[in-house]
Every structure is written in structure tokens, then in C-alpha cells.
Amino acid sequence: MNAVIALCHFCEAHGPSAIFCTQTLRDTKLEELQLNQQHVENKLCSACNSLGQTNGMYSKDNESGATFLSTQTAALPDVQLLIKQAAVRSLSCEINSNKDGGFVFFGDSSRGHVLSHTFQVNDLQARGFYQLFSIIVLMKDKYFLLNTKPFLAEHLRKISADIQASAKKINDETKELPRQRRLSSAQVLVQTPRSLVELTGEENIFAFLHSHFSWILLASSRFLTEHVTFGNLPWLPPQSSDRPPQQRLTYNITLPMLQKYEETINDPEREEFYSLRHVKEVVRREFNTIVYCALTGIKIIVRGSSDRTLNFMLCLKKLLPEPMHNLMRIDAQHQHSISSDYKIISVSNEIAVPMACSSVYRVDFLEDSADGQKVCVKWPGELPRKCPDLMVKLMKAVDEKRFTPLVLNKQTRVLMEEWKNKVICLNQAKSSNGQAKLRKVLGVQPQDQPLINYWSGHLQ
Amino acid sequence: MSYEDDEYHVDTFPKDFGYGSFDQDGLDEPGMGGGESKPRILLMGLRRSGKSSIQKVVFHKMSPNETLFLESTSKIVKDDINNSSFVQFQIWDFPGQIDFIDPTFDSDMIFGGCGALVFVIDAKDDYNEALTKFKNTVIKAYKVNPRIKFEVFIHKVDGISDDSKMESQRDIHQRASDDLSDAGLNQIHLSFHLTSIYDHSIFEAFSKVVQKLIPQLPTLENLLNIFISHSGIEKAFLFDVVSKIYIATDCSPVDMQSYELCCDMIDVVIDLSSIYSSEETAFDHESSSLIKLNNNTILYLREVNKFLALVCILREENFNRQGVIDYNFLCFRKAISEVFELRMKSQKLETLDEQIEPEDDVVDEDEDELVARVNENHLN
Ligand SMILES: Nc1nc2c(ncn2[C@@H]2O[C@H](COP(=O)(O)OP(=O)(O)O)[C@@H](O)[C@H]2O)c(=O)[nH]1
Numbered sequence: 031m032n033a034v035i036a037l038c039h040f041c042e043a044h045g046p047s048a049i050f051c052t053q054t055l056r057d058t059k060l061e062e063l064q065l066n067q068q069h070v071e072n073k074l075c076s077a078c079n080s081l082g083q084t085n086g087m088y089s090k091d092n093e094s095g096a097t098f099l100s101t102q103t104a105a106l107p108d109v110q111l112l113i114k115q116a117a118v119r120s121l122s123c124e125i126n127s128n129k130d131g132g133f134v135f136f137g138d139s140s141r142g143h144v145l146s147h148t149f150q151v152n153d154l155q156a157r158g159f160y161q162l163f164s165i166i167v168l169m170k171d172k173y174f175l176l177n178t179k180p181f182l183a184e185h186l187r188k189i190s191a192d193i194q195a196s197a198k199k200i201n202d203e204t205k206e207l208p209r210q211r212r213l214s215s216a217q218v219l220v221q222t223p224r225s226l227v228e229l230t231g232e233e234n235i236f237a238f239l240h241s242h243f244s245w246i247l248l249a250s251s252r253f254l255t256e257h258v259t260f261g262n263l264p265w266l267p268p269q270s271s272d273r274p275p276q277q278r279l280t281y282n283i284t285l286p287m288l289q290k291y292e293e294t295i296n297d298p299e300r301e302e303f304y305s306l307r308h309v310k311e312v313v314r315r316e317f318n319t320i321v322y323c324a325l326t327g328i329k330i331i332v333r334g335s336s337d338r339t340l341n342f343m344l345c346l347k348k349l350l351p352e353p354m355h356n357l358m359r360i361d362a363q364h365q366h367s368i369s370s371d372y373k374i375i376s377v378s379n380e381i382a383v384p385m386a387c388s389s390v391y392r393v394d395f396l397e398d399s400a401d402g403q404k405v406c407v408k409w410p411g412e413l414p415r416k417c418p419d420l421m422v423k424l425m426k427a428v429d430e431k432r433f434t435p436l437v438l439n440k441q442t443r444v445l446m447e448e449w450k451n452k453v454i455c456l457n458q459a460k461s462s463n464g465q466a467k468l469r470k471v472l473g474v475q476p477q478d479q480p481l482i483n484y485w486s487g488h489l490q
Numbered sequence: 491m492s493y494e495d496d497e498y499h500v501d502t503f504p505k506d507f508g509y510g511s512f513d514q515d516g517l518d519e520p521g522m523g524g525g526e527s528k529p530r531i532l533l534m535g536l537r538r539s540g541k542s543s544i545q546k547v548v549f550h551k552m553s554p555n556e557t558l559f560l561e562s563t564s565k566i567v568k569d570d571i572n573n574s575s576f577v578q579f580q581i582w583d584f585p586g587q588i589d590f591i592d593p594t595f596d597s598d599m600i601f602g603g604c605g606a607l608v609f610v611i612d613a614k615d616d617y618n619e620a621l622t623k624f625k626n627t628v629i630k631a632y633k634v635n636p637r638i639k640f641e642v643f644i645h646k647v648d649g650i651s652d653d654s655k656m657e658s659q660r661d662i663h664q665r666a667s668d669d670l671s672d673a674g675l676n677q678i679h680l681s682f683h684l685t686s687i688y689d690h691s692i693f694e695a696f697s698k699v700v701q702k703l704i705p706q707l708p709t710l711e712n713l714l715n716i717f718i719s720h721s722g723i724e725k726a727f728l729f730d731v732v733s734k735i736y737i738a739t740d741c742s743p744v745d746m747q748s749y750e751l752c753c754d755m756i757d758v759v760i761d762l763s764s765i766y767s768s769e770e771t772a773f774d775h776e777s778s779s780l781i782k783l784n785n786n787t788i789l790y791l792r793e794v795n796k797f798l799a800l801v802c803i804l805r806e807e808n809f810n811r812q813g814v815i816d817y818n819f820l821c822f823r824k825a826i827s828e829v830f831e832l833r834m835k836s837q838k839l840e841t842l843d844e845q846i847e848p849e850d851d852v853v854d855e856d857e858d859e860l861v862a863r864v865n866e867n868h869l870n
């Protein structure tokens with residue numbers, strides 16, 4: 031099951047209910063749905079109505095073949111029940127007291143996991159002068175939901191802010207009316223509650239919601255598809271082949287950026303100009319952690335517009351020996367081929383990415399920040415007490431004031447080659463006895479093990 | 491958000507509806523469930539029948555006119571009333587739009603520790619739907635907890651003539667009882683009250699509701715009876731000052747006018763002393779007041795404890811012996827505080843050792859003894 035996104039409303043007359051649901055249909059055909067046969071509940075007033083019981087909106091993504099269908103009540107009966115219960119909970123129980131809407135996560139495996147965003151919409155004619163709405167995202171997969179929460183939260187908040195802004199505009203216009211009339215209308219409140227269309231003055235509010243909800247469903251599925259996997263990172267599809275995949279350095283979603291990469295990646299001049307110091311300038315105090323992660327194969331996700339991340343990526347490339355470089359373009363259809371072996375990933379801002387954890391290092395390029403910080407680095411992991419020898423040497427080289435960028439690059443290259451050869455050498459040794467001897471000769475110490483584990487799989 | 495809570499499994503829908511356990515810390519202590527320590531009063535009824543207004547006006551001093559601007563209640567609002575030693579309970583204000591009888595809701599949780607169910611019916615509206623809902627609610631609640639007291643507030647009776655008030659009360663009473671006997675539940679006792687937030691009727695009605703939840707009520711009434719008969723007083727109310735509900739009165743019948751008079755007197759005292767008192771509190775152990783009316787009647791107010799006041803109505807000539815009255819009052823006050831201490835003790839016992847039920851008769855015995863002692867102390 032994929033996610034369902036629904037708009038819910040606390041109707042003054044009829045209580046909480048979902049009034050608009052968008053869901054992804056992949057295997058179910060639109061024709062097979064029996065939309066008309068749903069029993070029509072009689073309690074529907076204009077506020078509990080969105081498209082009407084028999085209408086729907088749908089969009090198709092030609093690339094993936096997915097259809098996004100929006101209807102007043104969810105098209106599948108079992109989903110309908112889950113949504114109904116989640117709506118009650120989101121509006122009548124798990125309300126975040128934060129006035130401008132917060133996020134609440136609730137649910138369990140049988141009733142689905144729900145991310146709920148409750149918000150108030152101004153309405154001068156309603157009791158308390160607002161109506162209560164919520165947007166819920168319902169999924170079976172809790173980890174998926176939690177991992178995409180930052181992305182979902184950002185966009186749900188944008189949608190609610192949009193709705194609130196239009197309602198406020200309408201409100202301010204009616205405020206002009208003489209006070210007397212407003213008051214009297216507040217007293218005759220018993221009239222049916224106003225619908226969202228009236229509240230926002232946007233005739234196409236539901237089309238707007240449909241396109242936004244569909245986009246969120248599409249975008250989050252681009253990055254991640256739901257899988258029930260255990261013992262693997264939740265957002266990675268299970269690996270299908272036993273053959274170790276070819277090592278790749280980076281992938282990206284947008285084509286123009288890829289071309290730029292291809293043009294520049296082999297441009298020696300550019301290569302020479304930027305050294306690891308560029309990385310240090312960008313991440314500052316986090317320099318040692320990013321070097322450690324790059325060397326030991328902890329996934330690094332660089333998020334930002336391509337023109338800003340490009341040089342950064344080129345420099346990170348220097349932290350892996352050449353046989354491990356491979357440029358790879360990934361798009362929605364190929365997402366199954368993204369294996370956990372792609373370690374350094376650059377994505378543009380629109381792409382949802384997993385939250386930072388000890389196995390995911392995140393560098394987010396900020397649009398414009400006041401304190402002059404260019405990026406935001408997130409990695410909850412910790413450096414070991416003793417760092418790999420290569421890392422120590424690299425740090426030393428970077429800090430060496432007498433090295434010009436050119437010299438630094440050469441030094442980096444030399445160090446990388448040295449360790450590449452050591453790893454290849456170790457790979458040759460068959461017996462563990464021979465390995466131990468070789469280690470001694472090569473000066474390999476326990477703290478170098480994470481690096482060797484990572485590299486040896488990819489160097490012949 | 492924890493990743494590890496997969497183990498606990500909940501099957502029916504809102505068993506774990508944590509109706510905001512975070513906004514009422516400490517209420518879910520063990521022993522709260524059915525114990526006498528903090529009974530629960532549920533406010534149910536159709537939407538816009540006036541539930542939230544009642545709660546706000548009685549316990550939060552909202553002026554009746556302001557209730558026009560109340561927002562609609564979207565979740566169960568729990569309010570802790572902790573005013574005094576005797577008035578301790580929780581009020582749950584329900585959103586009228588949601589059908590809590592639905593099996594998806596955990597009725598044990600709702601009706602389990604509930605002392606009284608106040609069902610509010612809008613008398614100005616067509617009450618057919620309300621009566622259907624009332625019937626279903628009572629049947630369900632009784633099944634879960636047969637000890638619940640059912641109180642029906644026929645509400646918003648302001649602006650309705652006395653005749654039609656009586657008529658609707660009769661009609662509602664008749665139909666509600668018929669409904670219940672159809673369902674084979676003759677034994678359920680229903681109490682009816684005509685109420686409005688625009689006069690004192692709502693305080694009066696709520697007083698009656700609350701009194702039923704005070705286990706020491708007979709003792710208190712007894713003390714009041716002794717006190718007035720020995721002091722030449724006509725009527726005495728023991729008031730909860732903040733909410734102006736009376737938690738006990740003597741056995742003579744209550745007429746609305748004398749209750750209103752006493753309410754107003756409390757207002758006067760509190761208002762005056764909040765203007766002129768230098769301290770924070772407008773009501774302390776020195777508080778007392780005397781008002782002479784032009785019909786030879788005297789209103790006499792004395793502080794009993796931080797939250798309680800005694801207001802008496804008596805004839806002017808009986809006030810000659812003010813010394814006797816004051817002495818008797820001191821005895822009365824002492825007795826009340828002893829009853830209160832006993833209650834505290836039994837509550838502590840209860841929480842200390844859940845297994846040993848506080849034996850009610852033991853408490854009663856002690857209280858009777860107390861009454862006897864008070865009796866002796868009186869001068870007469
Ligand atoms: N005339 C009159 N109006 C009342 C009374 N009590 C409440 N109301 C009005 O009834 C409306 C609904 O009240 P509310 O407490 O929000 O109803 P709830 O949905 O049951 O909580 C408000 O506009 C109140 O002003 C009453 O005793 N008399």
C-alpha cells in the first residue's frame with residue numbers, strides 16, 4: 031500500500047470527517063473501482079462535501095505509470111475505514127496545541143501510521159471564528175513515514191499556509207462590513223457551515239489540493255518506495271544480484287546537471303584548481319567527519335542546487351581512488367538499481383532524502399542564511415577514538431600552510447594511491463596468516479579496518 | 491515518536507485514544523479510577539446544547555453573554571475542579587458531534603470512573619434527536635457502570651414562560667422514562683433540572699449534581715441542622731466560594747430566591763474585599779459579612795475554610811444573641827475541619843494500600859461521634 035493523503039474537517043454540524051482523499055493507484059485500474067456504488071451518507075452538508083460522492087480527479091504519471099486519484103471518500107473501502115478513523119483522531123484527539131498547526135504522529139500497524147497536521151482556517155461566520163482542518167498522511171510503513179517526515183512536513187505546511195492565507199484575505203474583506211451585521215450573523219450561526227471553497231474564495235481549491243497531494247505522493251515515491259525489508263536500510267530496495275555492482279561515485283536526477291558533471295569531471299584544470307580545502311571551507315568544523323565518512327563508505331547525501339554542489343562534489347571525489355569513481359544518473363524508473371553501494375550522492379532540493387542517521391551523512395546547501403553559513407551538516411554518528419591513518423595524513427596535508435592547492439592535490443593523490451595499493455595488496459593475500467604478516471609489513475593498524483572493509487570490495 | 495513500540499498491539503480503534511494525556515499530568519494516577527477521590531462528571535448532549543457554556547459559566551466565571559463567542563468543542567475537554575476539600579472532581583466536556591456510543595470508542599474508559607452524567611437538552615430546540623441520543627447514552631453508560639447518576643438539564647429555559655417550562659419538563663420526563671422502560675431499564679433513576687446560564691438555576695442544578703458525589707453529605711447536612719436549630723437560623727448554605735455551588739444545606743426546603751440572595755452576597759463580599767484588601771486573596775479566615783435587609787431579615791456570612799463559606803439567613807430578632815451564633819459557628823467550623831481531616835486520612839490510606847478498601851462505616855462512625863461531640867459543645 032502506498033500513502034493516502036487526505037484533507038479532514040471538523041464540521042460544526044456533523045463532526046470530524048475526511049472530505050478529500052488522494053491516493054496512488056498502481057495495480058488497481060481506474061475502471062475497476064466502483065465509485066458509484068458507495069453508499070451515500072445523508073449527513074453531508076456543503077462543508078463536508080468536496081467533489082461530491084460521484085466525482086473524482088485523476089492525474090497520470092506517464093513515466094512510472096502511476097495514477098493519482100482524488101475523491102471525496104477514499105476509493106477503496108478498507109482504506110476508507112482507516113481514513114475515517116484517522117480523521118477522527120487527527121481532529122478530536124491528537125491535536126497539537128500549537129495554534130498555527132504542528133505535526134503529530136500516531137497509529138499502529140493495524141490502523142496504519144499517520145502523520146497529521148492540524149490547522150485552523152479563519153471564518154468569521156463560524157463559532158470561535160475559525161474552522162478546524164487537518165491534512166493526514168496515512169501509510170502502512172512507519173519507518174518510511176518517519177523518514178520522509180521532514181519532506182512531508184515542509185510541504186504540508188506550505189499547503190496549509192496557502193489555504194490560511196486565502197481565507198484570511200476573504201476574512202479581511204468581510205471585516206469591512208458594518209460590525210452590526212457581523213455580530214448578528216455570528217448569532218444566527220446555526221446556518222450550515224461554509225465550505226472550503228467559500229472560506230478561501232478559490233473555486234478550484236480542490237484541484238489545487240489534488241495537484242499538490244499528487245505531487246507529494248509522486249515526489250516521495252521517487253526517492254523511496256515502500257518495502258517491507260528487515261536487516262537492510264529501510265529506504266533501500268533489497269539487492270537482487272550477488273555480483274558486486276560496479277562502484278559509482280555519484281548520481282543525480284536532473285539531466286542538465288549530469289551533462290555539466292560530465293563536462294567538468296574530466297577537466298584537469300578545474301580539478302587542479304579546487305583542493306580539499308574547498309571542502310573544508312564549506313563544512314568548516316565538520317571537515318574531519320565528512321572525510322571520515324567518505325573514506326569509510328558512510329553514505330553522504332549532498333542536497334542543493336547543482337551549480338552550488340558541483341565543486342563540492344568534485345572535491346569529495348578526490349577522497350576515493352580512481353577505480354571507485356563512477357558517475358551514474360538515476361531517475362525514478364531506475365530507482366531499483368540504486369544499491370547501497372552508491373556512497374556519495376548529490377540531489378537537488380526537490381528530492382526527498384532520508385534523515386541523517388549514523389549511516390547517512392547529510393550536507394544541505396542553504397539558500398541564504400544570515401550568519402554566513404553556507405551549509406547545514408547533519409550526522410549523528412561519532413568518530414572513532416583513533417582515525418584511519420590515511421585520514422590523519424590527509425588532515426595534516428590540508429592544514430599544511432606551505433602547500434599550494436596544486437601541491438595539496440598532488441599530495442592527496444599520492445596518499446590515495448598509497449592506500450589503494452595497500453588494499454589491493456591485502457586483497458591478494460589468501461591465507462589469514464599471510465594477511466597478518468602483510469599488515470605488519472604495510473603498517474596497517476586496527477583503526478584502518480573500516481576503510482579496508484569498504485575499499486577491498488571494489489579494488490581488484 | 492519511538493521506533494520501538496511495535497510490540498504493544500491494540501485491536502479496537504480508540505482503546506488507546508490518549509485524549510491528551512499530556513495536558514493533564516498526574517490525573518491518571520492509580521486509584522483514580524473508581525475511587526471516591528476524584529469522581530468524574532460528564533457533560534453530554536447534542537452540539538450547541540450549551541455544555542461548554544455551562545462549564546465555563548459555573549467553573550470559570552465566564553459571563554453568560556460571552557458564551558456566544560465560544561468556539562465549538564472538537565475534542566473531549568477535561569477540566570480539573572480542585573477547589574476545596576469537598577468539591578473535587580473532573581469535568582469532561584464532550585463534543586456533541588461525535589457519537590461516543592459507537593463501539594469504536596472505549597466506553598469503559600469514558601464511563602468507567604464516572605460519577606455523574608449530565609445530559610444537556612436544549613429546551614428551545616426540537617428535542618427528539620436529543621432524546622434518542624440520551625436513551626442510547628444511558629443504556630450504554632448503565633451497562634458499563636450502573637453506579638452513574640443520571641442528571642438531565644433541560645437547558646436554556648430563560649425566556650420561556652413558566653407554563654411551557656413545566657410542560658417541556660413533563661414531556662421530556664415522560665418520554666425519557668418511557669424510552670428506558672421500553673429498554674427494560676426501569677430501575678434507572680433520572681433527575682431533571684430546569685436550567686439557564688442567565689440566572690442562578692444552573693448553579694443550583696450543579697450544586698445538586700455535585701452534592702450527590704460528596705460521600706460526607708449526610709454528615710455535613712447533619713452538622714448544619716444542628717447548627718441552625720441551636721442558633722435560631724432559618725436557612726444555611728455551605729458554599730464553595732469560587733463556583734458558588736452549595737455543597738450542603740440544612741434539611742429545610744431550598745427556595746430559589748434565598749439561594750440567589752446568598753449567591754449575590756458572596757459576590758458582594760468578594761468584590762468589595764478584592765477592591766479594598768491589601769492582600770492577594772479576597773477571601774481568608776477573617777472574612778465575614780453581615781447584611782440587614784429591610785424585611786427584618788439578616789444575611790450572615792462566615793469563612794469556613796479557604797474555599798468554603800457558610801451563609802445564613804435569619805430573622806433580625808434572633809441575631810440578638812450573636813455571641814451564641816458565633817460560638818456555635820466556631821464549633822461547626824471545627825467539626826467541618828475534622829470531617830475534612832478524616833477524609834484526607836481515609837484518602838491517604840486508600841492510596842497507600844489499594845487492597846484495603848476504606849471501610850465506609852468506620853468513617854461514618856467517626857463522623858457520628860464527631861456530630862455527637864459537636865452537639866455537646868453547643869451552649870443550649
Ligand atoms: N439563551 C441561552 N443560551 C444559551 C444558554 N446556554 C448556552 N447558550 C448558548 O448556546 C450556544 C451553544 O453553547 P455551547 O456551550 O458552545 O454548546 P455545546 O456545543 O453544547 O458546548 C452558545 O451560543 C451559548 O451562548 C442558556 O442557558 N440560555
Ligand SMILES: [Mg+2]
Nearest residue numbers: 541542562563
Ligand atoms: Mg462545546
